[in-house]
Amino acid sequence: MNYGYFDDKQREYVITRPDTPAPWANYLGSPEYGAVISNNAGGYSFAKSGANGRILRYVFNNFDQPGRYIYIRDNESKDYWSASWQPVGKDLETYKSECHHGTAYTKMLADYSEIHSEALYYVPLNKSYEVWNLKVTNTGKKARSLTVTGYAEFTNNSNYNEDLVNLQYSLFITRTAFEENRIRQTVHGNLDTLKKGEMVDNKTATDRVFGLAGAKVSSFCGDKEKFIGRYHSYADPAGVEAGNLGDALSYNENACGALAAEIALEPGETKEIAFILGMKENEEAAAILKEYEHPEAACAKELEELITYWHEKLSHFQVNTPSPEFNTMINTWNAYNCFMTFIWSRAASFIYCGLRNGYGYRDTVQDIQGVIHLAPEMAVDKIRFMLSAQVDNGGGLPLVKFTHNAGHEDTPDDASYVKETGHPAYRADDALWLFPTVYKYISESGNLDFIDEVIPFANKDEGTVYEHLKRAIDFSMNHLGIHGMPAGLYADWNDCLRLGKKGESTFVAFQFYLGMTILKKFAQYKQDGKYIKYLEESQKKLENIIQDLCWNEDRFIRGFTEKGEVIGKRTDPEANMWLNPQSWSVISGLATDEQADLALDMVNQQLNTEFGAVLMDPPYHAHAFDGALAVIYNQGVKENGGIFSQSQGWIILAEALRGHGERAFMYFKENAPAAQNDKAQIRKLEPYCYGQFTEGKTSPHFGRSHVHWLTGTASTIMVGCVEGIMGMRPDFYGLKISPSVPKDWESFEIEKDFRGNHLHIVVKNPGHAESGCKKLLVNGKEMEGNYIPAEVMTKQTEVELIMS
Numbered sequence: 001m002n003y004g005y006f007d008d009k010q011r012e013y014v015i016t017r018p019d020t021p022a023p024w025a026n027y028l029g030s031p032e033y034g035a036v037i038s039n040n041a042g043g044y045s046f047a048k049s050g051a052n053g054r055i056l057r058y059v060f061n062n063f064d065q066p067g068r069y070i071y072i073r074d075n076e077s078k079d080y081w082s083a084s085w086q087p088v089g090k091d092l093e094t095y096k097s098e099c100h101h102g103t104a105y106t107k108m109l110a111d112y113s114e115i116h117s118e119a120l121y122y123v124p125l126n127k128s129y130e131v132w133n134l135k136v137t138n139t140g141k142k143a144r145s146l147t148v149t150g151y152a153e154f155t156n157n158s159n160y161n162e163d164l165v166n167l168q169y170s171l172f173i174t175r176t177a178f179e180e181n182r183i184r185q186t187v188h189g190n191l192d193t194l195k196k197g198e199m200v201d202n203k204t205a206t207d208r209v210f211g212l213a214g215a216k217v218s219s220f221c222g223d224k225e226k227f228i229g230r231y232h233s234y235a236d237p238a239g240v241e242a243g244n245l246g247d248a249l250s251y252n253e254n255a256c257g258a259l260a261a262e263i264a265l266e267p268g269e270t271k272e273i274a275f276i277l278g279m280k281e282n283e284e285a286a287a288i289l290k291e292y293e294h295p296e297a298a299c300a301k302e303l304e305e306l307i308t309y310w311h312e313k314l315s316h317f318q319v320n321t322p323s324p325e326f327n328t329m330i331n332t333w334n335a336y337n338c339f340m341t342f343i344w345s346r347a348a349s350f351i352y353c354g355l356r357n358g359y360g361y362r363d364t365v366q367d368i369q370g371v372i373h374l375a376p377e378m379a380v381d382k383i384r385f386m387l388s389a390q391v392d393n394g395g396g397l398p399l400v401k402f403t404h405n406a407g408h409e410d411t412p413d414d415a416s417y418v419k420e421t422g423h424p425a426y427r428a429d430d431a432l433w434l435f436p437t438v439y440k441y442i443s444e445s446g447n448l449d450f451i452d453e454v455i456p457f458a459n460k461d462e463g464t465v466y467e468h469l470k471r472a473i474d475f476s477m478n479h480l481g482i483h484g485m486p487a488g489l490y491a492d493w494n495d496c497l498r499l500g501k502k503g504e505s506t507f508v509a510f511q512f513y514l515g516m517t518i519l520k521k522f523a524q525y526k527q528d529g530k531y532i533k534y535l536e537e538s539q540k541k542l543e544n545i546i547q548d549l550c551w552n553e554d555r556f557i558r559g560f561t562e563k564g565e566v567i568g569k570r571t572d573p574e575a576n577m578w579l580n581p582q583s584w585s586v587i588s589g590l591a592t593d594e595q596a597d598l599a600l601d602m603v604n605q606q607l608n609t610e611f612g613a614v615l616m617d618p619p620y621h622a623h624a625f626d627g628a629l630a631v632i633y634n635q636g637v638k639e640n641g642g643i644f645s646q647s648q649g650w651i652i653l654a655e656a657l658r659g660h661g662e663r664a665f666m667y668f669k670e671n672a673p674a675a676q677n678d679k680a681q682i683r684k685l686e687p688y689c690y691g692q693f694t695e696g697k698t699s700p701h702f703g704r705s706h707v708h709w710l711t712g713t714a715s716t717i718m719v720g721c722v723e724g725i726m727g728m729r730p731d732f733y734g735l736k737i738s739p740s741v742p743k744d745w746e747s748f749e750i751e752k753d754f755r756g757n758h759l760h761i762v763v764k765n766p767g768h769a770e771s772g773c774k775k776l777l778v779n780g781k782e783m784e785g786n787y788i789p790a791e792v793m794t795k796q797t798e799v800e801l802i803m804s
């Protein structure tokens with residue numbers, strides 16, 4: 001069953017049935033002003049921080065309410081409906097609607113009772129407020145008189161938690177006022193005599209505003225209870241029913257902004273208004289509203305600016321393959337998803353309630369990988385930031401606060417850090433993610449100078465990027481476990497696997513191995529012979545340990561606990577086969593060809609399902625060891641045998657690196673949202689964004705997916721597809737092209753911007769191979785192998801690769 005379709009040209013997902021199995025969301029705005037909106041206008045907004053800058057209230061676990069509601073009332077019949085299907089929820093036989101989620105805007109189209117409405121929601125580029133632009137058209141033959149009401153439910157306190165749970169306080173600090181065209185809500189209004197910058201108990205008066213432009217306010221209400229009415233709901237607010245909001249204000253209790261305008265429409269006539277919402281002081285609010293006096297022109301221009309901005313970002317890497325799902329994900333939706341995780345980390349969605357006031361180290365360093373091929377300049381800024389959150393001992397701060405102050409931070413060795421962040425210790429993998437991320441950035445951009453850029457450490461001192469990476473090696477070297485592999489410390493990538501401080505994870509060991517391979521390239525560039533020797537010796541030693549201890553007939557084990565128990569051996573009654581050690585044995589380059597093929601075959605046999613490969617199997621139940629925290633989850637979900645989609649990206653990459661195009665693509669397709677557009681009743685989640693996990697075979701809801709948008713899945717799948725399936729493998733000096741694709745792809749094209757040049761790449765595969773390169777022509781000249789040195793590229797470079 002589907003609820004909509006992809007409009008690839010506009011880069012929109014169009015929802016044609018509003019009764020989706022879950023709220024299907026979109027992101028608006030920037031870190032200055034963020035907003036999440038569903039296809040039924042549910043959602044919330046915040047200035048700067050989801051935790052401390054909350055403006056619009058949203059009640060989690062509550063069927064997507066409240067939201068940015070616009071009610072339309074026919075003053076003659078007294079019938080009313082909403083510009084989004086909910087909250088009024090008219091019969092879908094008579095109410096027709098479409099929701100267009102686009103790049104940083106959402107547009108709701110509705111037709112009911114011969115009135116066509118278009119509600120466009122967006123945050124203008126580089127602005128810190130939001131716009132709800134409504135267009136209403138009379139499509140009938142008689143004149144109509146409408147009352148249009150916009151409703152914004154303010155939080156009583158900018159701190160989201162206080163607003164929802166500390167009512168004995170937050171109900172008594174809020175008040176509203178009306179002025180000309182706007183409702184002003186002031187939180188801590190009694191502190192308005194304080195001078196700028198002054199505070200009482202860390203608090204100061206804060207203004208929010210909800211205003212109307214393009215029409216006169218006919219009535220208003222600043223009090224939620226009066227607007228909705230006791231024993232009414234968002235579906236039938238008393239103020240809307242009455243056609244007059246009663247001009248009430250609030251002093252204490254729940255504030256809101258509700259503004260009504262009377263709109264008369266002749267047959268065929270269209271009128272436009274705009275509601276503006278933000279955390280703005282009165283004068284600024286008045287000035288902003290003035291800019292929207294003629295909403296038609298102002299809003300159209302701003303929408304155009306947003307589209308230009310985002311479509312330009314996405315344009316740097318585009319594919320045209322025989323798979324529409326692959327094209328739509330890589331060209332638009334996976335890419336846009338990567339930008340959203342890059343921007344929002346795990347801060348604000350319908351699942352992340354906004355309380356996480358920082359960046360997870362490993363998450364963020366991986367998120368960066370998803371945008372490197374599209375926006376290396378954005379990526380490098382974040383890389384600098386994350387390097388500045390590396391402690392001078394080489395480890396990463398598990399949580400990097402949004403207020404991070406490089407050079408002056410406490411570390412997990414300090415009780416203060418532990419208390420403030422809740423992270424009790426270093427994790428084994430955090431800093432190891434830097435290796436592939438920094439390498440990918442330098443290789444994409446060609447910015448070799450970055451290697452020598454000096455960046456502070458989190459707590460004290462500074463060093464070049466090269467030095468930072470060396471310290472990451474030192475960190476693992478100084479924290480070895482019982483067999484000489486990197487120690488498990490607090491956890492590895494898997495938050496639910498506690499191997500103990502001296503336990504050892506094969507996943508981390510593979511990451512460490514790869515880190516050393518990558519750092520050797522830097523050392524070669526630096527002509528640091530002594531260090532190359534050190535890395536070679538250390539890497540060989542590590543390889544021997546892994547080969548001696550971690551290969552178990554047809555699979556790599558998951559690790560050792562500090563007591564020496566082996567986790568993930570083939571004879572274990574539960575969790576005897578794990579996905580990540582198999583894929584990472586290949587990604588790291590450690591597995592022999594034979595081991596790689598065997599391990600990947602076993603993944604295919606034992607872990608794969610029609611919705612992707614489960615993280616491990618069988619799930620923990622009765623045989624969990626002490627550190628197997630996954631057992632706290634139901635079977636088949638999350639880390640307990642769920643299809644943890646982030647890992648799907650690594651298995652795509654591993655298969656592609658082995659040249660197994662069929663399997664790489666199969667893994668892509670199984671879990672690709674766009675490939676499940678017709679299975680919305682099973683998947684439940686938006687068909688245009690990734691989720692953290694899909695329920696596995698052992699769940700009664702096999703195939704249902706969860707935790708939308710903000711997930712590491714976006715970047716690992718992007719890397720799996722771009723570097724793996726499409727075979728874009730830049731290095732310091734050029735670009736290797738090594739596609740791994742389904743046999744029946746006879747040809748495909750790639751448009752890629754690379755270091756200021758544009759590459760138009762045509763790949764031909766008449767012999768139906770899964771991988772390989774018979775011939776590579778660059779501007780008509782044959783290359784050696786499948787490598788293009790950067791210096792042969794021209795502004796417009798024509799590339800032809802014959803696979804078979």
Ligand code: NOJ
Binds near residue numbers: 362363492493495639
């Ligand atoms: C979610 C976390 O955000 C991510 O860092 C972690 O690796 C996965 N859980 C797996 O446990």
